[in-house]
Amino acid sequence: xxxxxxxxxxxxxxxxxxxxxxxxxxxxxxxxxxxxxxxxxxxxxxxxxxxxxxxxxxxxxxxxxxxxxxxxxxxxxxxxxxxxxxxxxxxxxxxxxxxxxxxxxxxxxxxxxxxxxxxxxxxxxxxxxxxxxxxxxxxxxxxxxxxxx
Ligand code: RB5
Numbered sequence: 001x002x003x004x005x006x007x008x009x010x011x012x013x014x015x016x017x018x019x020x021x022x023x024x025x026x027x028x029x030x031x032x033x034x035x036x037x038x039x040x041x042x043x044x045x046x047x048x049x050x051x052x053x054x055x056x057x058x059x060x061x062x063x064x065x066x067x068x069x070x071x072x073x074x075x076x077x078x079x080x081x082x083x084x085x086x087x088x089x090x091x092x093x094x095x096x097x098x099x100x101x102x103x104x105x106x107x108x109x110x111x112x113x114x115x116x117x118x119x120x121x122x123x124x125x126x127x128x129x130x131x132x133x134x135x136x137x138x139x140x141x142x143x144x145x146x147x148x149x
Contacts, residue, residue, distance in 0.1 A: 003124070004058035006032040006045035008071065010108050011064025017113035018062050018106075021120035030058060046074030046105075053102050054080040061103035062120060072105035079148055082140060087111060092119040096126035098133045099140075 003022050007015050012034060022029045032048040034040045042065040049061040061083075065071040068085045075083035083103035084095035087110055095101040104123050106116050128134075 001059040001124070002028045002030065002057075004030050004032055004049045004052035004061040005063075006034075006049035006061070006071075007064035007108075008034055008040050008042040008045055008066070009037050010042070010066025011068070011071065011106070012037060013108040014064050014106055014111065014113055014116040017117040018064070018120045021117045022062075022124070025121065025124055027124065042071045043074045046071040047078065050075040050078035050081045050083070050103060054078050059102075060124070062123075063103060063105045064108055064116075065105070066107055066109040068105040068107035068110060072103075075103045075105065079144060082137070086119055086123070088115070089118050089122045092122035093126050096123050097129045098136075100128040100133070100137045 033045055046063050049063050052058040053061040063071040063075055072083045072085040075081050081103055082101045083105055084099055084101040085105045086092050086095055095104055
């Protein structure tokens with residue numbers, strides 16, 4: 001798989017740990033920035049990753065900001081994106097297994113690098129369960145269709 005990764009200055013502390021997990025699993029990645037600690041606006045990077053995933057240029061995305069909140073909100077504004085804001089491994093598992101999330105968001109002021117490494121591995125190694133969860137995910141996408149112009 002190809003994983004698109006993006007962050008702001010608040011999330012950059014987690015980026016290397018995320019990349020390490022992605023590479024260890026044998027996936028490719030594209031680092032869409034930011035690349036240093038200078039203050040930037042998280043919507044710019046959340047959008048880049050979300051568009052990469054929605055357009056098919058990447059299979060999944062990982063976005064990082066201070067809390068993970070702002071950048072997850074941004075990613076979810078792009079049609080086709082199901083971005084889960086996660087803070088632990090159980091959430092990472094459920095995001096994949098139940099929600100079929102195609103992007104996860106984490107916070108550099110919330111979680112450690114070790115947490116981010118473990119959450120990334122859990123998210124990328126967990127399969128969508130389908131069944132009743134597929135019905136619910138279909139309903140999520142119907143809400144998008146009915147409400148996003
Ligand atoms: C930037 O200071 C901070 O607001 C951002 O990283 C993020 O936490 C927003 O949700």
